Amino acid sequence: MDKRTKINEILNEIAGKAISPADDESLFDSGLLDSFALADLVSAIEKAFDCKIPDADLNPRKFDSIERIEAYLEDHGK
Amino acid sequence: MPFLREFGSYLPERIVSNAEIGAHVGCDAEWIKNVSGIDQRRFAADDESVADLALRAAQSCLEKAKLSASALGMILIASGSTERQFPGPAATVAHRLGLDSTPAIDVPLASAGTLFAMSLASRLCDSLGEILVIGAEKMSSVVLRQPMERGVAILFGDGAGACLVSPSEGKARVLGSALHSDGAFAEDLRLPFDRPLEMNGRSVILQATRKVPRAISELLEKHGRKAADVGTFLMHQANQNLIDRIALALEVPADRFYSNIARYGNTSSASMLIAAAEWAEAGWPTGQPVCFAAFGAGFHWGALPAQVEA
Missing domain, CATH: 3.40.47.10 (Thiolase/Chalcone synthase)
Known part of the structure; x- marks a missing residue:
């Protein structure tokens, strides 16, 4: 499964329904996810990609869209 | 002590x-x-x-x-x-x-x-x-x-x-305390002179839901206890959704977290002790520890558990 598909699966799970945001669409400003889902999203990414995201990297902007999440993972060798 | x-x-x-x-x-x-x-x-x-x-x-x-x-x-x-x-x-x-x-x-x-x-x-x-x-x-x-x-x-x-x-008498014995600060997020919650409070709510939520449960767990473990042993969590009343998330992260029922935010909102530094005063007014349940915890601008956060004496 490619990275983008995996991220989409996570987003659907966190949202609790089928969502299909554009790759560059803000997940939070668009209202697809609420602010409290951000913590769940980060935890789900850690689990799905077997990585530990340090607190210093927990900038909401880094996880605000599919392409930003993908870029973060790529920058960290995932 | x-x-x-x-x-x-x-x-x-x-x-x-x-x-x-x-x-x-x-x-x-x-x-x-x-x-x-x-x-x-x-x-x-x-x-x-x-x-x-x-x-x-x-x-x-x-x-x-x-x-x-x-x-x-x-x-x-x-x-x-x-x-x-x-x-x-x-x-x-x-x-x-x-x-x-x-x-x-x-x-x-x-x-x-x-x-x-x-x-x-x-x-x-x-x-x-x-x-x-x-x-x-x-x-x-x-x-x-x-x-x-x-x-x-x-x-x-x-x-x-x-x-x-x-130093010598009271209903709850302080077991210890852990204090933490991380100025990397100082701009995410700030009160400038003569302007309204500015808050990056997502950053606050993200950091607090990670840092507070960790601080509580590490401190309790140091004192031979775990979150499930705590009778009541008396936490800074920031937002009910945030309190519920922290309960979830600690794997304890949300009702172990005393909450009066519905009645008073977030009273910042005052909230934890207003909650404690109400909790104490209803009687100090003995036998189980109570755990104070807070997170706020800075970011500063920490925990302080105390054993209620029989």
């Missing part, structure tokens, strides 16, 4: 409903309830100062403890909403309690300030004696500044809480 001897609180009379605050910022009462868990908050009168609120909480605490202010070895007052840069309310409160040389120190840390002050008091009381810790906030003077931002204005209320920390 430090003890928590008594708590006190003061809430201003005026109740401000979600409908009233919502009308200022263009949102409805139900939306406020959904995003914060808040039904109403208290606002102090125009002529009530942070020191006025602090004094009332101090008097309530000392009265319950049946202790004269003259027996205090120190006063610590946390507040992020004082009316002037200096002097802060500590010296004024000490004076109004009739003290003319007792050290009175301001701790301008906002939400986590009271926890930091309690931790400092528990470490200093062996040499200084009884220490009165107060958290007092007039957040209405901050959130009503223009331009009002709805994500901020709806959250906050006014009030004060107090805790007497004793």
Whole structure:
């Protein structure tokens, strides 16, 4: 499964329904996810990609869209 | 060995409903309830100062403890909403309690300030004696500044809480405390001069839901306990959704977290001790530890567990 598909699966799970945001669409400003889902999203990414995201990297902007999440993972060798 | 001897609180009379605050910022009462868990908050009168609120909480605490202010070895007052840069309310409160040389120190840390002050008091009381810790906030003077931002204005209320920390007697024995600060996020929650409070809510939520459970778990483990052993968590009342997330992260039922945010909103540094005063008023359940925790601007965060004595 490619990275983008995996991220989409996570987003659907966190949202609790089928969502299909554009790759560059803000997940939070668009209202697809609420602010409290951000913590769940980060935890789900850690689990799905077997990585530990340090607190210093927990900038909401880094996880605000599919392409930003993908870029973060790529920058960290995932 | 430090003890928590008594708590006190003061809430201003005026109740401000979600409908009233919502009308200022263009949102409805139900939306406020959904995003914060808040039904109403208290606002102090125009002529009530942070020191006025602090004094009332101090008097309530000392009265319950049946202790004269003259027996205090120190006063610590946390507040992020004082009316002037200096002097802060500590010296004024000490004076109004009739003290003319007792050290009175301001701790301008906002939400986590009271926890930091309690931790400092528990470490200093062996040499200084009884220490009165107060958290007092007039957040209405901050959130009503223009331009009002709805994500901020709806959250906050006014009030004060107090805790007497004793070196020799009390109903709960302090087991330890952990304090942490990370200035990398200092810009994400800040109060500039003459402008409203500015908050990156997502950053606060993200950091708090990670850092607070970790601080609690690590500290409890150090003292041979785990989160499930704690009878009541008395946490800074920031947002009901945030409190629920932290309960979830610690894998304890949400009802172990004392909550009064629906009635008072987020009273910043005052909230944890207002909650503690209400919890204590209902009786101090013995046998299980109680755990204080807070997170706020800085970011500063930490925890302080105490064993309620039988």
